Amino acid sequence: MKFETIDRISGLIGMLLVATFVLGLAHSISTGFAGFWGGLPFWVISLIVLSLTLYDYWKSTFKGKE
Numbered sequence: 001m002k003f004e005t006i007d008r009i010s011g012l013i014g015m016l017l018v019a020t021f022v023l024g025l026a027h028s029i030s031t032g033f034a035g036f037w038g039g040l041p042f043w044v045i046s047l048i049v050l051s052l053t054l055y056d057y058w059k060s061t062f063k064g065k066e
Contacts, residue, residue, distance in 0.1 A: 008061045015057045022046045 026046045030039030 004061075011057050011061050015053055018053055019050055022050060 023046065026039065026043050029042050030036055032039075
């Protein structure tokens with residue numbers, strides 16, 4: 001298997017693990033004691049972090065191989 005394929009697969013697995021952890025944490029904060037409005041700032045931060053993670057994955061695997 002080529003190195004690029006391994007890089008894409010491992011990056012995707014890592015990104016999915018991070019996304020699962022962050023979204024699960026945000027869900028547990030929002031449904032717990034903090035409630036929706038208390039957990040809303042964490043949701044906003046989580047979505048920004050996940051979009052940065054997605055952009056870095058795309059840049060390192062697809063765009064950066066020129």
